[in-house]
Amino acid sequence: MPDILESLAQIVGTADVLTGDDRFNRRSEWETHQPCRARAIVRPTTTQHVSEIMRTCHAFGQTVVPYGGLTNLVQGCATTPADIALSFQKMNQIEEVDSTDHTMTAQAGVTMQQAQERAEMEDLFFPVDIGARGSCMVGGNVSTNAGGTKVIRHGMMRDSVLGLEVVLADGTILDSMNRFLKNNSGFDLKQLFIGTEGVLGLITRIVFRLDVLPKSHNVAFLACSDYAQVVSVFKRAKQALGGGLCGFEVMWDNFVHQVVEPIGSLRAPVAPEYPFYIIVESMGSQPHTDDAAFEAAMFELMESDLVADGMLAKSAGERADIWSIRHEVEWVVSEAFVFDVSLPIAAANEYVNIITRRVQADIVDARIAAFGHLGDNNIHISVLTSDRSAQNSECAQKHIYESLLPYKGAISAEHGIGLEKRQWLSISRTAAEIELMKTLKRTLDPGNILNPGKVIDAA
Numbered sequence: 001m002p003d004i005l006e007s008l009a010q011i012v013g014t015a016d017v018l019t020g021d022d023r024f025n026r027r028s029e030w031e032t033h034q035p036c037r038a039r040a041i042v043r044p045t046t047t048q049h050v051s052e053i054m055r056t057c058h059a060f061g062q063t064v065v066p067y068g069g070l071t072n073l074v075q076g077c078a079t080t081p082a083d084i085a086l087s088f089q090k091m092n093q094i095e096e097v098d099s100t101d102h103t104m105t106a107q108a109g110v111t112m113q114q115a116q117e118r119a120e121m122e123d124l125f126f127p128v129d130i131g132a133r134g135s136c137m138v139g140g141n142v143s144t145n146a147g148g149t150k151v152i153r154h155g156m157m158r159d160s161v162l163g164l165e166v167v168l169a170d171g172t173i174l175d176s177m178n179r180f181l182k183n184n185s186g187f188d189l190k191q192l193f194i195g196t197e198g199v200l201g202l203i204t205r206i207v208f209r210l211d212v213l214p215k216s217h218n219v220a221f222l223a224c225s226d227y228a229q230v231v232s233v234f235k236r237a238k239q240a241l242g243g244g245l246c247g248f249e250v251m252w253d254n255f256v257h258q259v260v261e262p263i264g265s266l267r268a269p270v271a272p273e274y275p276f277y278i279i280v281e282s283m284g285s286q287p288h289t290d291d292a293a294f295e296a297a298m299f300e301l302m303e304s305d306l307v308a309d310g311m312l313a314k315s316a317g318e319r320a321d322i323w324s325i326r327h328e329v330e331w332v333v334s335e336a337f338v339f340d341v342s343l344p345i346a347a348a349n350e351y352v353n354i355i356t357r358r359v360q361a362d363i364v365d366a367r368i369a370a371f372g373h374l375g376d377n378n379i380h381i382s383v384l385t386s387d388r389s390a391q392n393s394e395c396a397q398k399h400i401y402e403s404l405l406p407y408k409g410a411i412s413a414e415h416g417i418g419l420e421k422r423q424w425l426s427i428s429r430t431a432a433e434i435e436l437m438k439t440l441k442r443t444l445d446p447g448n449i450l451n452p453g454k455v456i457d458a459a
């Protein structure tokens with residue numbers, strides 16, 4: 001019987017079975033820059049290749065870790081020397097954009113940015129956008145059910161997927177490439193593979209639902225003196241802007257003040273002396289009326305006692321300047337323990353105060369930064385400390401996740417579970433839910449060869 005690597009080389013060619021330094025020189029994790037330790041990286045170009053690879057791995061009992069753009073933040077692509085990494089890098093074709101039905105059909109290895117730019121060429125809009133757009137791949141985005149900055153208006157990745165083609169653990173090709181908005185013909189099987197991080201099947205092709213390209217784009221930067229005001233501004237903005245509201249981002253003060261002058265290098269749109277800052281973003285298809293409605297809504301807020309100070313962007317450059325503060329905050333706090341939780345909007349500040357107290361009681365020099373997609377119930381928390389030991393990491397996780405319990409919060413809003421959050425899953429999911437996840441895993445992948453150990457322990 002041939003060695004498994006020889007069998008895989010017969011499927012994709014020797015140049016696309018990377019071993020030795022070819023494999024070691026590639027990283028496998030965004031955060032740690034860990035080199036890839038897989039037995040080999042295999043790079044198929046077609047669904048048929050993926051099917052044959054899985055049939056072979058199934059026969060050999062060989063474990064397989066799917067690699068998209070490797071930008072996940074939860075050790076979802078963690079790989080041992082016993083694993084084969086299956087990279088979608090070469091499945092990078094956009095097959096079709098249908099400008100009547102507003103759909104895009106793409107292979108899993110197309111980057112999000114490629115999909116966005118191709119949609120724009122047809123005056124259409126790819127509805128999900130995240131900071132990692134240049135590196136992450138649409139197959140990875142679907143596998144993680146990615147969120148980002150436009151969820152209030154367009155939903156998560158799941159809401160933009162009409163159909164999927166998936167290869168199962170035994171190599172079976174499941175063609176579920178629905179193209180219609182309405183299709184209630186039996187079970188909607190694609191949902192099994194969206195957000196399940198490659199543990200139930202490999203996504204090879206996707207039919208996306210696109211939107212029309214927005215013609216108006218408005219952004220405002222607001223400052224509030226207390227959190228009750230933030231919540232009221234959210235309610236008012238939703239009422240005034242309706243379906244046009246696409247982003248409501250909130251940043252707590254201590255890190256905004258680090259990135260704007262005089263401490264940081266960015267120009268603050270308003271005096272940096274408030275505890276909360278908000279970015280409100282709206283898009284629409286009627287520039288003249290949309291711009292006027294946005295301006296009226298923001299001026300009304302600024303004249304009310306809900307907003308202490310504010311500024312409306314008057315150009316694409318000013319919109320970019322406002323967003324650069326949010327993106328800079330993200331980088332300032334990236335050298336930290338990073339969390340991504342969901343909870344009721346009204347409770348977010350109380351929660352931040354509670355975890356700050358609990359974490360600082362146990363980690364002497366810890367500072368907490370909170371910011372994120374508050375309009376989607378989602379905040380990112382960074383715990384900054386000079387001692388990023390495993391013990392402090394565990395301590396921060398315990399406080400941040402256990403403090404969610406009274407709010408029935410989610411330990412992962414958008415980043416997924418991977419290996420990193422697996423031990424905390426029972427905070428957000430019941431025992432019956434976790435058992436059903438394991439039953440699905442054992443049914444679809446009885447040999448436990450697909451991304452083993454991620455999300456749940458089904459061994």
Ligand SMILES: Cc1cc2nc3c(=O)[nH]c(=O)nc-3n(C[C@H](O)[C@H](O)[C@H](O)COP(=O)(O)OP(=O)(O)OC[C@H]3O[C@@H](n4cnc5c(N)ncnc54)[C@H](O)[C@@H]3O)c2cc1C
Nearest residue numbers: 068069070071072076131137139140141143147148198203
């Ligand atoms: C700077 C930065 C900003 C980010 N911002 C956001 C944000 O705003 N919102 C958000 O949701 N996330 C965000 N992320 C996290 C990350 O970008 C997303 O989770 C993204 O969707 C991952 O895509 P990827 O192609 O990199 O997938 P990978 O990291 O390669 O893989 C993710 C998971 O999916 C599996 N997988 C990959 N491809 C396939 C496939 N074809 N079939 C089956 N399984 C597969 C992998 O095994 C892994 O478990 C950010 C990350 C960074 C670095």
